[in-house]
Amino acid sequence: MPDASEPWRAISETPDHPVAALDGLEVGQGVRLSVEVGAATRGATPFRAFLESDDLGRTLAPVFTARHHAGDGGESWVTVTEFAGHVPVNGGDVEIPEGIDLQIIQGLAGLVGAGGHLTMEYASDHRRVTARALRQGVPPAATPLGGMLFAVGCGAAFTDLGAVAGHARLQGYRALDTAHEVSRAPLMLDELEWFMDHSADLDWDLQLKCRPLAEAAITVLRSRLGVLARAFDVN
Template sequence: MTSDDRWQQAADAPGHRLAPLDGASLVGGVTLDARLGPRSSVGSTYFRCYLATAGGRTTAPVVFGLQNDGAYPGFNWVEVLDYFASVPLDGGGTFEVTAGVERALFEHLASIVPPGGHFMAEYDSVARSLTARALSARVPPVATPLGALLFEVGCGVAFRDWYISEGGREGPRKLQGFRALDDDHARTRGLEAADALDAFLAERGSLASDLREVTFPLAEQVLGELRRRFGGS
């Protein structure tokens, strides 16, 4: 239990979907410290993800989010409300989250999203500034750093960009990545995404150079994977 009695270790709630994440290994000897908080007004669970590292434990969460269960596929989701790539340690100093740690963390979060569910993640933070610029420049979501990450962890069959908060109440801008409902859904959406990436890569002169340097390799990587899975030219 944390000092705030509204929060508890996820492992202390064995029936909760997030419980298996508490103590999970990431990479480089880093482990996950997952804590459950109060319920939101609609019954979703607030959660925090801290890290235990060789240099100590983080005193602030790397992720603050929400998780929801429901009777229908679309009611099952995870949302990262805040993400921090640099977090303080209890022994002093900071821990810089590597790409490997970030991917492993998101992979664990994605593991609790069932077929037809979705994974939402903010892109208003400093760590997501390149994704924000790329989306503003109309780069396909899956070719942005955040979108490619969601694709890698299985929640990128399709995307919705919440670039304007709905009704002013939905918090920061966020990217919503969907897990395929079934193989047919994955193939249909995958071929659509491949066509969109082909069109994007054909317009090589329309982006700022620093955006091209990041988004084009991501687009080529994802396109190659989609063609490997589903064919096409």
């Protein structure tokens, strides 16, 4: 385990740790993650990742900082406490495009087991659209951050910790199994369909961002419910 006197170490020193799966993960064309871990406290391991590419080298600051907890069900979780929309490199800084953002979140979701959750901050400027949307009552799955969590399998249900515990974080849950995923679909579908019928009061830019995400989630949820209906079709 990492020594507390040396806060960050290359993940290569603890290659059996689950977050080692992220080290070297390609998240863009020729862009990879370089992961470091810290000393575990209360069963959770802090870790962070830099971006690395052949053209630009390694970023001078991490793109995200997080904590990982291994366990069964709800004891399996990742919490991202910081996420940078821009990262410094030698000679300037680079913006994190949406494609890399999604690939990073997909990698993080891979650390979350069935029944676990992935929690992402939305206090940063990079997540300002999600923050505005949630404040205006947009369902989490129809926000940019929630839409990505939904797409990577950590969106069976959501808890907005900005509303619950004073933390500007969105928690997305991975279903226990397919039956659990399907059982959650009607509630979320109702919420999204209500939103589509009442979204005209939103700021115009939020409508442009959130309505397509809601439509995409509705399509997926209807498909899940269609599979359930066919499974019980006796004709």
